[in-house]
Amino acid sequence: MSEPIRLTTPLSRKDVEALKIGDQVLLNGVILTGRDAAHKRMVEMLDRGEKLPVSVDGQVIYYVGPTPAKPGAVIGSAGPTTSNRMDAYAHRLMELGLRGMIGKGSRGRNVIEAMQKHGCVYFAAIGGAGALLARSIKESSVLAWPDLGTEAIHRLVVQDFPVVVINDVRGNDLYQEGRKEFDLTAKTIV
Amino acid sequence: MVRTIHVDEVVPAVAELCISANYDLNEDTIQSLKQGMEHEESSTGVAVLRQILDNAAIATEERLPMCQDTGTAVFFVEVGQDVHLEGGSLYDAINEGVRQGYKEGYLRKSICDPFTRKNTGDNTPAIVHYDVVPGDRLKITMAAKGGxxxxxxxxxxxxxxxxxxxxxxxxxxxxxxxxxxxxxxxxxxxxxxxxxxxxxxxxxxxxxxxxxxxxxxxxxxxxxxxxxxxxxxxxxxxxxxxxxxxxxxxxxxxxxxxxxxxxxxxxxxxxxxxxxxxxx
Structure with a gap:
């Protein structure tokens, strides 16, 4: 595996165009959180022609619903949730300049195409490694919709937050390519 | 001989099961992940397995849930047929244990109404399966099942x-x-x-x-x-x-x-x- 690439948010189109599948990236700076309920609300606002409570231009959004922080802690356990539940909404945020998404699991064809069109990448963090990932989160505050609890939009400050590029701006997919390399069954099963 | 167990004993035992299940990965799984890492041919795969093992160690050491999805609380309860439960409902006691464990352990509450998606706020109701078995013991197995x-x-x-x-x-x-x-x-x-x-x-x-x-x-x-x-x-x-x-x-x-x-x-x-x- 190659050396990790350090990136600081906000990301430019040029930053993400340089990334390719399988790249290990250490993210630094501010990232936003949002999962099912926040995405639904954001898209409903856009449908009504309203302005979002946060700007997503140049931003990276992390699909996460952390556990409650213990007293004195920044955050609880904070690993990624399954991304495909956000597939119906993702392109709307890319249209507004979103440069990165962090989650786990495969994305739909429409999302991969939108990434190519708008210049956005999809990163995976290790699913189920919430305690380890929490160590890279240095600040956490609610930016919008505290009523959504764990699903509210948070502003996180991260330091060397470890992710892997799954889908790049050229339509490649690490989940497909990585698997091909180790697939012993292509000829015998299906 | 009938043995009497008060349901008040069940509550703290269940709370502790919820917390320890989420903080402490069982040794058999840790060993299995280590074996996987030894046999893994992909360098990315090895790196991932190492992070998963590191994560388990951090969770135990820092008393933090290993995953932010702390699951649906699923129970398998074996009730000895010579056990007499007193002091209230066993099901209520299990749910009270879940309520306390998920609060005291700073675990995420992930249970909601299927349509409105309104969260119940305390990770109840638990899903409980009962078996009546010979003997005078009450065995409670808790699984924190991620979505x-x-x-x-x-x-x-x-x-x-x-x-x-x-x-x-x-x-x-x-x-x-x-x-x-x-x-x-x-x-x-x-x-x-x-x-x-x-x-x-x-x-x-x-x-x-x-x-x-x-x-x-x-x-x-x-x-x-x-x-x-x-x-x-x-x-x-x-x-x-x-x-x-x-x-x-x-x-x-x-x-x-x-x-x-x-x-x-x-x-x-x-x-x-x-x-x-x-x-x-």
Whole structure:
């Protein structure tokens, strides 16, 4: 595996165009959180022609619903949730300049195409490694919709937050390519 | 001799099960992940497995949930037929234990109304399965079942003519479809036979068997081995990024079924293979 690439948010189109599948990236700076309920609300606002409570231009959004922080802690356990539940909404945020998404699991064809069109990448963090990932989160505050609890939009400050590029701006997919390399069954099963 | 157990004893025991299941990964899973890392051919796969093991160590050391999805609280309760429970409802006591454990352990509350999606706020109601067994003990097993892997589970009514090969084909096809989504490496719990609900329940119970412990039925042990080999040959690997370690284990339970049927339950467990038990 190659050396990790350090990136600081906000990301430019040029930053993400340089990334390719399988790249290990250490993210630094501010990232936003949002999962099912926040995405639904954001898209409903856009449908009504309203302005979002946060700007997503140049931003990276992390699909996460952390556990409650213990007293004195920044955050609880904070690993990624399954991304495909956000597939119906993702392109709307890319249209507004979103440069990165962090989650786990495969994305739909429409999302991969939108990434190519708008210049956005999809990163995976290790699913189920919430305690380890929490160590890279240095600040956490609610930016919008505290009523959504764990699903509210948070502003996180991260330091060397470890992710892997799954889908790049050229339509490649690490989940497909990585698997091909180790697939012993292509000829015998299906 | 009838033995009396007060339900007040159940509450703290359940709270502790919820917390320890989420903080402390069982040793069998840790050993299985280490073995996977030794045999993994993908360098990305090795890096992923190392992070998963580091994560488990951090969770135990810092008393933090290993995963932010602290699960649906699922219970298997074996009630000895010589046990007399007093002081209230056992089901209420289990739910009170969940309420306290999820609060005191700073665990995420993930249970909501299926339509309105309004959160119940305390991770109740728990899902409780009871068995009445000989003896005067009360054994409570708690599994914290995450949503991502549960969503990849299924029950299918195969045809008797599908047989052993049809069953293998179905599971391998499902594994190929789920790919990275259930947070591999996973444990594949399989229930064969019974009926619609029995197959699902057996599949879930099968997961509870410690990894590395052989199925006592030699035919099922051979079937487990074959499914393990075939699913790992898909190349999906840890977190679906490519590699050898997709499944840590395949666990099967079997039950006789109707002459017209061949029910199959497949319950998927992510690498955060969280379950603990207590005997009162």
């Amino acid at each position: 991502g892997s549960e969503n990849m589970s299924s029950v299918v009514m195969l045809k008797p003519s599908d047989g052993r090969q049809g069953l293998i084909n179905y599971i391998v096809k499902r594994a190929a479809e789920m790919g990275p989504n259930p947070c591999p490496p996973i444990v594949i719990g399989i229930g064969i036979g019974g009926n619609f609900e029995k197959a699902a329940l057996l599949a879930k119970k099968a997961i509870l068997r410690p990894l590395g412990e052989k199925n006592p039925d030699p035919e099922l042990a051979a079937l487990e081995e074959e499914i393990l080999k075939k699913t790992n040959a898909l190349g999906i690997g840890p977190q679906g990024m490519g590699g050898r370690t997709f499944a840590l284990g395949v666990h099967i339970l079997k039950h006789p079924c109707h002459i017209a049927s061949m029910p199959l339950g497949v319950n998927i467990q992510c690498h955060a293979n969280r379950h603990k038990d207590v005997v009162l």
